[in-house]
Amino acid sequence: MSHILHRSAVFTSCILKIIHMIMSAQPALDSRATPETPAGKPETPAAVIKLVVKNLSCYYGTNKAVRDVTLGIQEHRTTALIGPSGCGKSTFLRALNRMNEVVPGARVEGEMLLDGQDILKMEITGLRRRVGMVFQKANPFPKSIFDNVAYGLRIHGGKGSQLESAVEQSLRRSALWDEVKDKLHRSAFELSGGQQQRLSIARALAISPEVLLLDEPCSALDPISTARIEELLYNLKSTCTIVIVTHNMQQAARASDYTGYFLMGRLIEFNETRTMFENPSKQETEDYITGRFG
């Protein structure tokens, strides 16, 4: 039992370190204020490739988890990554903001470009300010709802009405404001699982990322919370480029514009989501999405 508790404590500590790293990259409040997403259909500007990945391979020691992947992530679109457990999709996602670097023995080969800039040569805090991440399990700090969102903002000197306004803005963008506006100073742990996950998204949005990476963000949520987050992602597209890893095929079909199918570290197919789920071009993809895989 003590072994399990120890591992759990180490895991929590790692997560807090990672979150602190992301939050410490928080820019000045006024310079990166983002307008609230307008109601209704978000405007989607002409497609541009935001992230270019060329021949990317990721290793954990000698284990090659991602093999020679090349693809382009379109700006202001949602790209879903699907595939069986251990196929490398989460490793690929984490490589996009170099989150794998916290894993001992992890290394990457190949090229990743964010707006043409080499991700591997970027200053890490600058990269993570631009490329935010939301994890599978909601991870509120043991603080109030307000302080969770304000955490990173305060590190960079945010205070007073400016801070309050920025917190409200993030909570509105994550579709949580109406549910928490009267209890902002209550503990974040009082929120439901779905609300906690939206709080995590609000915290990620507080730093106004250009790209938002989500690693199975709805896997522990009920259908109503899942629907809220999918709707939120749909609306966020107007200001963010979204990459989401999901095990839920229907979620990929509902929530994304493009889908990549990973198998044994390789990107088997990358296509428009509609094509992927109606008429995929590769037999391996068809076998997986129709449940005939393995």
Add this chain to the structure above:
Amino acid sequence: MQRHFEIELEELRLRVLEMGSLVQRALQLSVEALQGRSIGTTADASNEVIERIEPRVNELHREIDQRALDLHALQQVLAVDLRFVTAATRIGSDLERMSDRSVNIARRAISILTSPNPKSLKQIPRMAETVDSMVRDCLAAFEHRDPTLARAILQRDRKVDEYRDDVFQELVDEVSTETRFIQQALDLILISRNLERIADHATNIAESVVFMVVGEDIRHRYNTASSA
């Protein structure tokens, strides 16, 4: 091990095949009724279509739609399975209409038999033979997932349209000199119209088979090309 989901898909496929087989039989019987040498044989064939085949076809139509609905709701079919289930419901609707058309032909058969035969009755069996081959082939294309066979059916639809135009013209010419044929001529015009519509539905089924197998929507291309 065959999974429950695959068994459900197979059940749906079997229902479409059963419905197709009944519709083909209905068409053949209605044409036989038309060619019957006695009131008795014509009435037997007509009754078989109207009293036995048509109710079962309607039942299968409902069952196919319900099964497809269940598969969408409970299994969230995707890719090749999604196209199959979509095609199955489309084909079910086409088959149900084909059965109705066969009933229309069977109903007119006795009226035709008791009247003097105008010449054009000789054209109808030739037309029916082409339509029957289209129905047979579209069902075979569905059964064997054969897009080549399906595409070949589309050409024959034009031939059926030509037959219908010939029958129309011939009957118009005939009734202009022989007014005693008016009733029969109207029956035959309606019969040729029903056969032509059955051929259209067989064409629809062929198009659904192409969509089901290769994911390509080829509907309305012929119309677009010919009107251009």
